Amino acid sequence: xxxxxxxxxxxxxxxxxxxxxxMVSLSxxxxxxxxxxxxxxxxxxxxxxxxxxxxxxxxxxxxxNASGLTTVxxxxxxxxxxxxxxxxxxxxxxxxxxxxxxxxxxxxxxSNKLDFxxxxxQALVYNSKMAAKVDSSLVQDNYQIYHHSFFxxxxxxxAVVQQGMNTKNLTARRYHWYSENxxxxxxxxxxxxxSQLKEKNVLDLTSAKSSKNREVSLELLQNGFKSLSKDxxxxxxxxxxxxxxxxxxxxxxxxxxxxxxxxxxxFHYLPVVEENFFESPxxxxxxxxxxxxxxxxxxxFLAQKGVGPKTVRALSLVSEVIYGAKPxxxxxxxxxxxxxxxDAVPYPVxxxxxxxxxxxxxxxxxxxxxxx
Numbered sequence: 001x002x003x004x005x006x007x008x009x010x011x012x013x014x015x016x017x018x019x020x021x022x023m024v025s026l027s028x029x030x031x032x033x034x035x036x037x038x039x040x041x042x043x044x045x046x047x048x049x050x051x052x053x054x055x056x057x058x059x060x061x062x063x064x065n066a067s068g069l070t071t072v073x074x075x076x077x078x079x080x081x082x083x084x085x086x087x088x089x090x091x092x093x094x095x096x097x098x099x100x101x102x103x104x105x106x107x108x109x110x111s112n113k114l115d116f117x118x119x120x121x122q123a124l125v126y127n128s129k130m131a132a133k134v135d136s137s138l139v140q141d142n143y144q145i146y147h148h149s150f151f152x153x154x155x156x157x158x159a160v161v162q163q164g165m166n167t168k169n170l171t172a173r174r175y176h177w178y179s180e181n182x183x184x185x186x187x188x189x190x191x192x193x194x195s196q197l198k199e200k201n202v203l204d205l206t207s208a209k210s211s212k213n214r215e216v217s218l219e220l221l222q223n224g225f226k227s228l229s230k231d232x233x234x235x236x237x238x239x240x241x242x243x244x245x246x247x248x249x250x251x252x253x254x255x256x257x258x259x260x261x262x263x264x265x266x267f268h269y270l271p272v273v274e275e276n277f278f279e280s281p282x283x284x285x286x287x288x289x290x291x292x293x294x295x296x297x298x299x300x301f302l303a304q305k306g307v308g309p310k311t312v313r314a315l316s317l318v319s320e321v322i323y324g325a326k327p328x329x330x331x332x333x334x335x336x337x338x339x340x341x342x343d344a345v346p347y348p349v350x351x352x353x354x355x356x357x358x359x360x361x362x363x364x365x366x367x368x369x370x371x372x
Contacts (some may be wrong), residue, residue: 015072020024023060023072027080030056031088040089040153042138047151048159067172070163071096074149086113089154094128100148114154124152124316127177128351130185131160133176133302136167137309138186140203142166143173149168166199173333186299187211198331207328214298214327216319217312221301225291231318236278246364278314286311297362 002351015023034043058067060076078092091110094103101348104125128150137197141242143164152158160177179190188208207215220228286306294299300310319325 001218006030015068018265020072020076023076024079027073027076028084031084032079033076035088035090041155041157043090044151044153044159045178045180047161048176048177050174050240051175053161053174067163067165069317070161070172070174071147074147074161078149084145086154091152092149092156094149094201096147100146103148103150107152110152116156124150124158127158127179127185128160129301130299132162133307134185134206135162135164135190137302137307139332140205140309140313141173141199141333142168164283182198186302187213198333200331202331203316204328204330204332205312205316207330207332209330210316211325212325213316213319216323216325217315218295218298218301220315220318221287221291222294225288228287228291228318230259231322232233232278232314235318236319250309277310277317280310283310283314287314324366 031043034040034046051265057073060073068145074092081088081090081092093110094100105125107128108121111124111338116124128148132145132148141164143166145162145164147161147163149161150158151161156179158177158179161174163172163174164170164291172176186206204210220231220316290301290304290307290311293304295304301307316327336362
């Protein structure tokens with residue numbers, strides 16, 4: 001599976017009608033060219049590429065560094081497709097705000113039109129929901145998802161483009177998913193992540209470094225709520241607040257994972273956790289419910305109704321503090337470039353990819369000229 005992230009400044013303006021209408025018109029030509037020349041699956045593949053998506057937005061004349069590029073471009077593509085979805089074999093569901101919540105209904109609608117069997121349509125809906133859950137619960141980077149769109153072809157290839165906002169630093173971050181070679185929704189789903197900035201103390205449970213933490217979290221649930229409650233009580237009895245961060249203070253406790261010395265205190269710092277984190281009645285209720293459900297794998301746990309960032313973080317903290325299974329606190333975002341740089345920064349120019357892109361653009365322009 002390919003997944004990528006891009007970060008932009010928040011855009012509070014509105015795309016003017018004269019520009020949006022032109023974006024729709026040019027989007028229609030791009031959709032026709034891509035579908036006829038390369039097929040609908042190739043369009044899905046390219047929309048899942050953050051660099052290609054970003055380039056398309058700028059070609060359509062939207063600001064390259066504004067969060068609105070994601071929402072407006074998606075809306076323009078969706079509008080351009082109206083009435084031609086089945087002809088082109090491309091379908092776009094969801095969008096910004098309230099429209100994002102219509103994604104499952106829209107996927108089901110087009111699945112019925114395409115005579116997909118129930119298993120295929122349910123799988124598409126499930127993948128859409130899980131993509132949103134993973135990026136909001138397993139990658140806790142302080143970005144709240146507010147835009148979710150699901151692209152798929154008549155052949156079943158799919159991509160997710162969703163965006164979250166950080167109201168504190170006024171930035172937005174875009175997440176891409178792609179179905180090709182999909183084998184795991186949880187572990188290392190990233191293929192390329194592009195960002196202008198990195199956040200500190202990000203809990204990234206999609207990282208391979210977090211595999212032990214996920215494993216222990218699942219075991220905690222499978223061992224039952226009584227055992228889990230005992231571990232939580234230990235943490236609650238030994239925490240203190242220091243400089244706005246939760247610090248766990250232990251004295252003369254025989255926790256092998258913490259390697260404590262006799263008659264001394266050990267402070268275990270856990271970022272972005274409120275002092276009353278484990279006091280929530282809802283957290284207790286959902287943990288008890290999930291323990292009863294007895295999930296068989298981590299994905300099954302995450303898919304459960306009611307499981308969100310706090311539930312995931314609570315189990316992660318217990319797994320780290322009591323059992324020494326530390327997760328990754330590194331932001332998965334990293335800088336990414338289309339072809340590299342002439343000075344080999346961040347890497348030498350990828351000439352074959354560069355030439356392939358040039359050929360693609362040349363063919364598209366020639367095709368466009370013939371049509372017009």
